Amino acid sequence: MTYLADRLVKTFPGVRALDGATLRLQPGSVHALLGENGAGKSTLIKIMTGVLRPDGGRILVPRDDAGAHGKEPGPATDLVKGPSDTDAGLHEVRFSGPQDAQRAGIGVVHQERNLIPAFSVAENIALQSTPRRRGLVDRAAMRELARGCLDRLGVRLDVDRPVSALSVAQMQLVEIAKALATDSRVLLLDEPTASLTAEETEHLFGVVRRLRDEGRAVVLVSHKLEEVFAVADTVTVLRDGRSVAEAHPLADYTQEEIVNLMVGRAHAARRLDKAPVAPGTAPALRLDGVATALGHRDVSLSVRPGEILGLYGLVGAGRSELARAVLGLHPVTAGTVQVHGRPTRITSVGQALHRHRIGYVSENRKEEGVFLQQPLTRNVAVTVWNRLSRAGLIRDRDERDLLTTYQERLGIRLSGPAQLAGQLSGGNQQKISLAKWLAADCDILIIDEPTVGIDVRTKAAFHELIVHLASDGLAILLISSDLPEMVTLADRVLVMRDYRLTGEVANDTHDYDSTSRAIGHLLHAAAV
Amino acid sequence: MTTLTPPERRPRLPRLPERIAGTETTLAALAVAGYVVLAATTHGAVVSGGTLTAIFQFLAVPMVIGLSQMAVLSVGQMNLGVGVLTGFCAMVCAWLMVAAGLPAWLAVAGALLTGAAIGLVNGLLVVLTRINGFVVTLATMTIIDGLRYGVHGTATYQGYSHRLVSLGQGSVLGVPTVFLAAVAIAILVAFFFRSVPLGRRLLASGGNPLAARLSGVSNDRSLVVAHLVSGLLAGAAGVMVVALSGSVNATIGDDLLLPSFAAPIIGGVALAGGVVSVLGTCLAALIIRLVDVAQAQYSINPDWVDLIVGAVVLGAVLITQLRRPRAGGTP
Structure with a gap:
């Protein structure tokens, strides 16, 4: 009854x-799927659930599961099975959409909720497998189905309540029940504990263990290593799209070893020449003990002209x-924001742009x-229409002329000034997006x-550009989930987790090994 | 942790300026073709001075009404009150002259002000209550409609300023003055969206409110301004009605709502906002006008005119769609 994603390859431009x-x-078994940002976890999950198709490799599912549902999954199902294949009884499938993956018994609970808020719990659970009688929805059977699924999870929930009235944790359980309703043999949970309290997490893990004891395979994607060690049996670690640990018993590793596996030493970060910031330079932007209505607590940072301050963390x-709170899009509820040494309260993007640049x-x-x-x-x-206009x-x-200036300065490749932004490549669009701030003389x-x-x-060109801008005296706060990028560009790196800063890593040497490890430990460290 | 690099597709947007240019060319060709067919089949009746003057005289109001609707479409909103507001402003203008005894120029200013004020109220309601503009203008339309009958009843105002009427019905070098006024308004509107920072911001807000907000553009202000401009243009259309017809009653404007949508939509204006075409809107209004003329020339039963207008609207949109390069893209 093994499910196997075998040597998958997927390339984006x-x-x-x-x-x-x-x-x-x-x-x-409970299987942990681990890896840094960009290691390929999301792509792997999307392929396993039929959202994306692989460019290479195969997905193999147990034969009875593939055939049991009457319909072969996907139009191009074929039975290629080399003689060297040791996984007897497995059967290659090609998913042409999420329905195919579902029929093959693979269910998923995404990070984003996938429920219809106005529908009841029962209606949501039975969404893909609605019981019918004489062509109409059989509501009694639907409730029965929903209750059955929830019972198997040991969850007590009124199936007639609208989902919009549930807590985040309850919604998650409804999603798991929904996957059970379609009889998923494999259940992929993508960061399931990201927004749960400790108690809710414990309850969820109880459910996960129950599913495991029923003989299902649960895949857990999580960044919280302490939780992974609490519940998972085996582990696969991805790095740069490859599996560096494959279905290995988790007990063989320590947390430290897992972090080292995830970070690896594959990257030699590029070094870019950048003028050092003169000591004693006053910060351009400084936050002291800032809290926001969104939940940030005690955030303090400062970035000086000519400096690139990295802000690393998970999505x-x-x-x-x-960033949006600094721009005035969300209220700052405590602490001070100083721009060029002056305490300010920014309430709109227009103000951030035109007054504070x-x-x-x-x-x-x-x-x-x-x-x-x-x-x-x-x-x-x-951003500069007012300044540009003469007599209104x-x-x-x-x-x-303005476009030409930045076309030359940023190296934007375009066919003419009347070209639409939608016709540019992603990189050039990004430069256009940047150009409007430079046009407005922003210095932060x-x-x-x-x-x-x-x-x-x-x-690479963009990285050089960012370093140039800093060398020209701009103060840059760089938000990135791309570790090599961070190590290449940032002078210092702050690590954020759950709306708080957990620490700062100096990056003077731009040495990938030491910096990435220090960041990794700040990021995955147990309770901070 | 879902920083999956999105599969970057080459943007397959239709080239909008080209698209609009294409639409405008198609519409111009359609208008000319329609006119030639009309001229040929009516043995030149529509080429004669009187008919020709009438065609353009009665094009003025639909043109301005279309532009009024276009102004709110630019930010992705709709104004259901355009027709009723035009009628109301016409009533106000006539009433100010007949009942209040104001001079014509003051009455005209009063009508324009009324339109702008009601537009402003619409805009503020949309922004302050966050109720969809469709609903807000539906409500204010009904209120104004009630006001029209409640205040003025079924009264007809006539015999007001002869100078205004003779100006409205007159022509300069053979071109009707109301049409000239409509063209002047169209040029101003085009200028507003093309060269005035405020007009550009409306298009920015309509095209991508998120990016607009992050660029320091106030989307709320754009919404209010769009409704205000729409109201002002409806007021201008109301004044034209007063000057052109010589008498005003409470039924004016009832049949203007659908044409106000037809002109910009045929003219290539995006319903979702962000893309406008003044020339396209005016040409589309002309085509719709030609259908009316055809009805009169062929003595078609007036009961069937709506059917024909509907068919022409659908047909014109279909033709511009088919002619559009790389059809099937967004939006």
């Missing part, structure tokens, strides 16, 4: 997300949210960084995940 990763799942740690290059380039349907000239000039009118030529830049989804060469 410029990035090899998976490079021969293997995941072997045994029934009746959801509160880094972008902190703080710019924010968003991590969501397409959604928040550029106006896809507008010409490049307007994309660059949007903007002249096209002034906008074109918050750059959020600048190179996500950008190919390797453009990424």
